[in-house]
Amino acid sequence: MSRAYNFCAGPATLPESVLVQARDEMLDWRGTGMSVMEMSHRGDAFVEIAETAEKDVRELAGISDDYAVLFMQGGASSQFSTIPLNLLGDKTSADYVNTGIWSTKAIAEARRYGNVNVVASSEGNGFTSIPDQASWQTSADAAYLHYTPNETIGGLEFDFVPDSAGVPLVADMSSTMLSRPVDVSKFGLIYAGAQKNIGPSGLVVVIIRKDLLGKARKETPTMMNYQVIADNGSMYNTPATYSWYLAGLVFKWLKAQGGVKAMGEINRRKAEKLYGFIDANEFYVNPIDPRSRSWMNIPFILRDEALNNAFLEGANARGLLNLAGHRSVGGMRASIYNAMPEAGVDSLIQYMTEFAKERG
Amino acid sequence: MSRAYNFCAGPATLPESVLVQARDEMLDWRGTGMSVMEMSHRGDAFVEIAETAEKDVRELAGISDDYAVLFMQGGASSQFSTIPLNLLGDKTSADYVNTGIWSTKAIAEARRYGNVNVVASSEGNGFTSIPDQASWQTSADAAYLHYTPNETIGGLEFDFVPDSAGVPLVADMSSTMLSRPVDVSKFGLIYAGAQKNIGPSGLVVVIIRKDLLGKARKETPTMMNYQVIADNGSMYNTPATYSWYLAGLVFKWLKAQGGVKAMGEINRRKAEKLYGFIDANEFYVNPIDPRSRSWMNIPFILRDEALNNAFLEGANARGLLNLAGHRSVGGMRASIYNAMPEAGVDSLIQYMTEFAKERG
Numbered sequence: 002m003s004r005a006y007n008f009c010a011g012p013a014t015l016p017e018s019v020l021v022q023a024r025d026e027m028l029d030w031r032g033t034g035m036s037v038m039e040m041s042h043r044g045d046a047f048v049e050i051a052e053t054a055e056k057d058v059r060e061l062a063g064i065s066d067d068y069a070v071l072f073m074q075g076g077a078s079s080q081f082s083t084i085p086l087n088l089l090g091d092k093t094s095a096d097y098v099n100t101g102i103w104s105t106k107a108i109a110e111a112r113r114y115g116n117v118n119v120v121a122s123s124e125g126n127g128f129t130s131i132p133d134q135a136s137w138q139t140s141a142d143a144a145y146l147h148y149t150p151n152e153t154i155g156g157l158e159f160d161f162v163p164d165s166a167g168v169p170l171v172a173d174m175s176s177t178m179l180s181r182p183v184d185v186s187k188f189g190l191i192y193a194g195a196q197k198n199i200g201p202s203g204l205v206v207v208i209i210r211k212d213l214l215g216k217a218r219k220e221t222p223t224m225m226n227y228q229v230i231a232d233n234g235s236m237y238n239t240p241a242t243y244s245w246y247l248a249g250l251v252f253k254w255l256k257a258q259g260g261v262k263a264m265g266e267i268n269r270r271k272a273e274k275l276y277g278f279i280d281a282n283e284f285y286v287n288p289i290d291p292r293s294r295s296w297m298n299i300p301f302i303l304r305d306e307a308l309n310n311a312f313l314e315g316a317n318a319r320g321l322l323n324l325a326g327h328r329s330v331g332g333m334r335a336s337i338y339n340a341m342p343e344a345g346v347d348s349l350i351q352y353m354t355e356f357a358k359e360r361g
Numbered sequence: 362m363s364r365a366y367n368f369c370a371g372p373a374t375l376p377e378s379v380l381v382q383a384r385d386e387m388l389d390w391r392g393t394g395m396s397v398m399e400m401s402h403r404g405d406a407f408v409e410i411a412e413t414a415e416k417d418v419r420e421l422a423g424i425s426d427d428y429a430v431l432f433m434q435g436g437a438s439s440q441f442s443t444i445p446l447n448l449l450g451d452k453t454s455a456d457y458v459n460t461g462i463w464s465t466k467a468i469a470e471a472r473r474y475g476n477v478n479v480v481a482s483s484e485g486n487g488f489t490s491i492p493d494q495a496s497w498q499t500s501a502d503a504a505y506l507h508y509t510p511n512e513t514i515g516g517l518e519f520d521f522v523p524d525s526a527g528v529p530l531v532a533d534m535s536s537t538m539l540s541r542p543v544d545v546s547k548f549g550l551i552y553a554g555a556q557k558n559i560g561p562s563g564l565v566v567v568i569i570r571k572d573l574l575g576k577a578r579k580e581t582p583t584m585m586n587y588q589v590i591a592d593n594g595s596m597y598n599t600p601a602t603y604s605w606y607l608a609g610l611v612f613k614w615l616k617a618q619g620g621v622k623a624m625g626e627i628n629r630r631k632a633e634k635l636y637g638f639i640d641a642n643e644f645y646v647n648p649i650d651p652r653s654r655s656w657m658n659i660p661f662i663l664r665d666e667a668l669n670n671a672f673l674e675g676a677n678a679r680g681l682l683n684l685a686g687h688r689s690v691g692g693m694r695a696s697i698y699n700a701m702p703e704a705g706v707d708s709l710i711q712y713m714t715e716f717a718k719e720r721g
Contacts, residue, residue: 003389005393009399010401011599012402013399021388024387027380027387033365035364038375041370041683043688076599078583078597079584082582196602201602202398202600202603219473223441223473224438224442238436238437238439239372240562242372242561243561
């Protein structure tokens with residue numbers, strides 16, 4: 002088929018123009034006679050690619066020189082260990098907010114390295130709302146406060162940045178990074194697996210306030226030591242060069258779209274359209290507290306779940322792909338990251354309208 | 362320029378036909394409407410890609426079902442910690458052979474987790490020979506015996522597989538994996554960063570005998586726990602899917618070349634040609650013991666080092682790229698992995714002949 006609308010939660014759809022450029026440059030990057038993936042990471046050509054990508058993401062996200070930007074490997078799941086290993090320091094515990102499957106995983110991994118104080122949890126209502134910050138039981142001597150701004154599986158999202166009262170705020174922005182403006186200066190550390198809004202899997206971008214470097218425990222694997230990675234410009238070893246290059250192409254594309262402010266407006270509009278349709282149609286249900294609905298991952302169920310397979314088959318036939326919900330929750334999920342055009346959302350709504358009419 | 366001959370030590374040149382296929386499939390893999398890098402790692406299409414790659418590398422390298430094959434992230438440098446964290450078990454020390462910069466790095470990282478017994482070292486002669494195994498001071502109760510079959514920077518290579526006398530043998534085959542036949546059954550664990558003979562950086566292939574799984578220390582990051590990665594088919598988290606796909610294309614290419622036996626013959630011929638030329642020409646010197654010369658990385662110096670820049674500039678002008686030696690050793694280095702065609706070696710020799718004639 003021609004290009005489909007791919008609603009996968011990650012690895013996710015990429016801007017078509019980025020793929021076209023990657024395709025056209027595959028055998029020879031700008032007359033060097035090499036593919037980017039064949040270049041020495043220390044050669045002039047790749048260093049230019051790497052530095053430009055860092056410069057562009059700093060500009061897009063508004064990252065000051067007080068922060069290091071690291072291009073690491075291992076995905077967000079590796080960060081679940083890397084963070085406590087580096088940030089616990091001489092403290093004995095860290096605060097975590099539990100809002101879904103990814104928070105739960107981050108908590109379980111952190112518990113292997115220290116005490117975790119779960120300051121708030123929405124597990125009691127099936128992770129369908131964000132706990133009001135007034136109720137959080139934070140501690141002033143926590144090493145950091147960790148939260149997951151967007152739960153990719155649950156489709157639950159914070160509509161505020163928590164006030165961490167001076168404790169470094171740590172956020173897993175895998176699915177929201179660069180999807181709208183964020184005030185980076187409120188954070189101690191932001192991390193994002195690339196395969197949603199940044200590029201291909203195999204890369205995780207870490208933005209860390211420089212005063213948090215240099216506190217790694219002695220058993221920290223060198224490749225997980227933020228100070229070492231920062232001191233070496235993310236080239237302590239050979240980085241994931243091709244993923245870094247593709248991230249750079251995505252950053253250029255974002256700039257051409259008008260940056261994160263423009264993306265935020267488009268993303269808000271896409272999400273409002275789809276939630277508006279779901280809420281207005283008896284055939285489909287989204288269970289999340291309207292205040293805390295994700296702009297990026299929109300889960301929904303069919304009132305009659307016996308129709309799930311028919312719904313997915315019909316969608317596939319129209320080139321609307323990967324709409325099945327995560328295997329742990331079932332139902333449907335439409336992930337509509339930056340690279341999903343508004344026309345893809347329109348196309349999905351049209352299909353959902355027709356399916357409901359035929360089968361409702 | 363058109364495609365150059367790229368002698369980079371890694372990331373290294375890839376077969377042109379692999380890049381052509383990757384280019385042609387970039388926007389739409391086999392009619393799915395998606396790039397491979399946009400696919401869910403748990404979807405049918407990517408699972409087929411992943412399983413085929415594993416099947417092919419098992420067939421190419423002769424890997425039996427007694428071994429798990431893992432597609433991990435973080436490169437060989439991450440394995441320097443992962444190995445002691447997983448394999449020390451209830452032992453207090455491991456044996457290491459020191460033959461150059463990569464061995465030295467592996468030893469330094471292992472020392473952070475236990476006692477390292479350096480059983481032999483060629484540091485005394487500037488890492489220009491492999492210590493005779495009769496002289497090694499191995500210990501019967503070592504957790505494992507680690508060595509580096511090929512030192513990428515020094516250009517030094519073992520011409521034998523050590524006899525580890527029942528202790529698990531662990532080998533960093535980053536630069537020799539699949540370059541010739543190897544009897545995998547002699548090894549407890551083989552690991553290889555992909556960016557030399559397998560594919561792009563951001564992927565490390567680990568072949569581990571299954572009885573060595575399940576011994577990880579409790580502080581091992583989950584993403585570094587071989588048992589967890591094996592139990593989840595290398596999909597505990599989102600793997601480096603695009604690198605995995607490219608590795609699969611390289612495996613298919615290797616099969617089409619006749620497999621590792623045929624590659625070994627070609628690689629031997631390429632290396633013999635270049636060493637033969639260097640030894641016969643007064644203008645160039647290779648310092649390595651002839652018995653222990655690498656087939657993959659051939660360092661050489663110009664008798665008159667003042668000509669280094671002129672040599673490199675002339676090479677670049679002819680499309681013979683990345684011939685500068687590693688920044689830690691200087692001189693020149695030609696890396697001639699599987700994907701470097703014999704014509705590239707011929708072209709290099711022709712240039713070296715002419716340069717020596719003009720400047721000698």
